[in-house]
Amino acid sequence: MKKLLQILGGVFLLLIVGFIALLVWAQREGAGKQEAFFQAVLSGQPQQVYALLDPALVREIDEPVLAAWMQAVRDSLGAFQSMSKTDFNTSTDTDGERTIVKSEGTVVFEKGEARSALTFADGRIVSFNVESERLGSGWFRGPADDTVYRTRAEAFIRETMEGEPRKAYAMMHPALQEKVPLATLQNVHALAGEQFGPIQSLTVESAEFLNAPDGGQKYLLVYAVQGEEASTRVAVEFSFTGLQGVLTAFDFAHQ
Numbered sequence: 001m002k003k004l005l006q007i008l009g010g011v012f013l014l015l016i017v018g019f020i021a022l023l024v025w026a027q028r029e030g031a032g033k034q035e036a037f038f039q040a041v042l043s044g045q046p047q048q049v050y051a052l053l054d055p056a057l058v059r060e061i062d063e064p065v066l067a068a069w070m071q072a073v074r075d076s077l078g079a080f081q082s083m084s085k086t087d088f089n090t091s092t093d094t095d096g097e098r099t100i101v102k103s104e105g106t107v108v109f110e111k112g113e114a115r116s117a118l119t120f121a122d123g124r125i126v127s128f129n130v131e132s133e134r135l136g137s138g139w140f141r142g143p144a145d146d147t148v149y150r151t152r153a154e155a156f157i158r159e160t161m162e163g164e165p166r167k168a169y170a171m172m173h174p175a176l177q178e179k180v181p182l183a184t185l186q187n188v189h190a191l192a193g194e195q196f197g198p199i200q201s202l203t204v205e206s207a208e209f210l211n212a213p214d215g216g217q218k219y220l221l222v223y224a225v226q227g228e229e230a231s232t233r234v235a236v237e238f239s240f241t242g243l244q245g246v247l248t249a250f251d252f253a254h255q
Contacts, residue, residue, distance in 0.1 A: 031083045031090075033103055036123065037118060038080040041070050055125040061243040066145035070241060072139035077132060078110030098122045140217060140240060142209030150243055153221045153236040154202050158245060160185050161225070162199055173239070173246040188252055196227025205233065206213035210237075219245060222254060 024074035040048040046066045050058055083098055088105030104117040107130075143149065152171065159168035165185035170176065203224045210218045217240045225232050235254040238245035 024112075024177075031088065031103075033101070033118060033120065034105075034107060034116060037128070037147065038073075038107065038116075038209070041073055042080060044070060044074065046070065052125050054121060054126045057124075057126055058102055062100070062143075062148055064148060065140060065240065065243045068140050068142065072135060073130070076139075077114060078132040081108045081110060082090055083107060084113075084213065095121070096118055098107060128237050142217075142219065144221065144247075146207055146221075149219055150204065150207075150236055151223065152238075152247065155222060156236060156250070157202060157234050158199060158224065160188055160252070161196065165189045173248050176248050182223055190228070195211070195230055196225070198230040199225060199227055201226040218248075252254075 005136060015163045027140050037049075037052060040052055043049075048206065050061075050063075053061070072217075084106035088103075090101065090103045093100045093102075098121040101120040102118070103120070105115075107114045107116045112132060112134040114130050117127075119127045119131045156168050156171050159165065159171070162186070165182060165188070168185050169182045172180070201224075201228075204221060205224050206220075206222045208220045210220060212218055219240070221236050221238075223234045223236070225234050232252065233254040234252040236247065237249035239248040240246075
């Protein structure tokens with residue numbers, strides 16, 4: 001009996017040692033993932049961050065906004081140093097199809113600290129959140145390069161006026177779709193064909209970043225549209241949510 005208890009005690013000790021070793025391994029893996037993420041963020045190259053993300057998350061992040069956020073992290077926090085040894089946790093689970101790893105804790109930088117939460121699915125980041133008093137919330141002051149928004153605005157105008165209104169409708173944010181039904185775009189399309197004819201040119205008259213009274217941030221593009229028969233001015237507005245600018249307003253007879 002004594003020998004059996006000794007054997008059971010030995011097995012129990014091995015289980016404890018194994019569990020501790022597993023925890024240590026998980027913490028190291030989580031710390032490594034956090035460091036790799038922040039090294040990519042601090043590189044100044046958005047493509048390094050995109051390379052770590054799940055494709056679904058990539059589609060929700062605009063490069064100009066990501067670049068601005070990365071710059072803000074570098075300026076306000078400085079170089080990555082380490083993960084906190086007392087405030088850091090990594091857990092592993094499954095959603096039935098993918099292995100889910102969640103890594104959360106305090107990150108120590110050259111100029112201060114931040115709270116970071118990363119979630120991975122099969123090794124790719126599906127969500128991330130970084131908060132710091134030094135970073136704050138007013139880091140975005142407009143896109144340094146607005147090519148992506150000009151491209152989207154021009155595609156929206158062309159699809160509405162002379163292309164496929166359904167494609168233009170799909171470009172709109174769901175909140176705008178609720179306010180403006182597809183039938184409205186189809187009516188604009190019909191009227192544009194009658195009044196303006198084929199588009200001859202699209203010229204940006206103005207591009208303005210706005211801080212809205214409600215605390216939101218918007219980017220307003222105004223175009224001069226020259227048709228074969230007549231001309232008009234069109235305004236397209238993007239609102240920034242998260243790390244993306246979404247189409248939330250338009251006016252095909254802008255004054």
